[in-house]
Amino acid sequence: MTLTAKDVSWGVGEAAIVKSISLEVREGEFLGLIGPNGSGKTSLMALLSGIRRPRSGEVILDGVPIGRLGRREVARHLAFVEQQAETAERITARQAVELGRTPYLGPLSPWSANDDAVVEATLANVDMAHLADRLWHTLSGGERQRLHIGRALAQQPKILLLDEPTNHLDIGHQIGLLDLVGRQGLTVVAALHDLNHAAMFCDRIAVMQGGRLAALGTPSEVLTAKRIREVFGIEAEVEIDIQGSCHVRFQAQGRKGGQSASMG
């Protein structure tokens, strides 16, 4: 199943936030989306998920413009985890994952044993089975994020869209979560902040800058010292190890003799 953006633009009022982006997500790949704050990552994710309609251009899911598919139809193929969704309701961990079955249920089609099986398997998959009956507000940030992923997985999608899934998690949980996502064998598009995580987990990386696609390619093609300076306004050294994976080392700006780069 493929997901393609064709010359997609979007904005608020006069301000253009996403500027004619074309992008093809390949089947089975882990595509990272990086870029400074305000570069349009979140908006692009919302456009790719079909929640937001582009002003011009279109997003195509498996050959069909996503706007022409019903929301339920889309939700059975594509799951979207937005940034930091919270609730004040007293729901349990299991109930949070059960929500993922919504696209398969209607007012007259009842919950089935199959739905139970999917939810149980998903809870085990995201390592939350032992906490299934805990209330949402008693869970840690990492546990909540695993449940969001679980809710998306319970939709049994082919494509998983994640908007900064590792925000506010400690380093152990960040790596753990991306590892969990990578293990699923799904097509993944994830907006990420940490360039090294992007390099570690992504097959390809798309770089956004000022609403445009600045670069798209494998981590070692995309993550160069020059581009990091241009896009993020920071000095970095990039090492490529024997296995071909790249590591980004940032340099504190104070030590480089007053080189003042402005952050986007």
Next chain:
Amino acid sequence: MRPAVSSIGRTGAIPLALVVLVAALWLGAAIGETSIPFGVVAKTVANRLWSAGYALEPIDEGIVWSYRLSRAVVAACCGAALALSGVVLQSLLRNPLADPYILGISAGASTGAVSVAILGLGGGMMTLPMGAFLGALIAFALVSLLALKAGKGTAAIILAGVAASQLFNALTSFIVTKAATAEQARGIMFWLLGNLSGVRWPDAWLAIPAALTGLLVCLWHARSLDAFTFGAESAASLGISVRRTYVALVGVSAMMTAVMVSIVGSIGFVGLVIPHAARMLVGVRHSVLLPAAALIGAVFMILADILSRVLIPGQVLPIGVITALVGAPAFAFVLGQRRGRG
């Protein structure tokens, strides 16, 4: 989410709910300034519904059937409708303080009803409930607009609701003072406080279908409401047509509120407090929460109506006074809890 398999069990819960509702109606018909034995109430109902032909005092039969029972039935519909509206608005707006009264929808409905009754809006083409419905929708549109301007967040829409309530109450007062006769004005002021005194069977034939339609529409959207747990974007990504759901549910809430306001005036706190009580009892799944809230709301209003009739001997309190006396402290409790949760 899956339907709750509670300890009572789903199949057992429906008869139990009906028994509780019938018991409350029975109490409503029996208790009052003159107590009427339960047996007489039962025989009256049998006489009227199945022409059972029991010999009864015509006065007792009249009080039970024409006066108290119609009143209790309307109270039940009103409580159920307001509680359902409260659940729906709280879940859709993800705001524990949302209810038709606080959001100004009741005030808008009052203005609409008064415009029809006194100004003759619609030139005889519009009925009181239609005017109320129009007023309710205008109020909600205004509140939504104000809240959008004020930015997102829990407080914005509540403040917008307060502003709208003030505006519509002022408009109502203005219309009443300017155009109504002294007698009309007195009647309307009493009605505005929430009052079941003049309620008779024709009112019930309007209230019952409104409440039942509301219940069915809400139940039809139970899963969609569940999907709003993490917000509208998350609901959309779960396959819910957010806009269609909003239109259907806000529309049906406004309809229920408008019908009830046109019959009994605007009654506060029921739509706010009952949903919280129901959540504490049965949890957050809407397939169970909605009927539970409707039942609790219905029973609460019947009991509040009984209290309003017996609290001061020889006097009938407006029912809005009772619901506010119970509801305001409960409202304070909900506020306090929110603070505790951070």
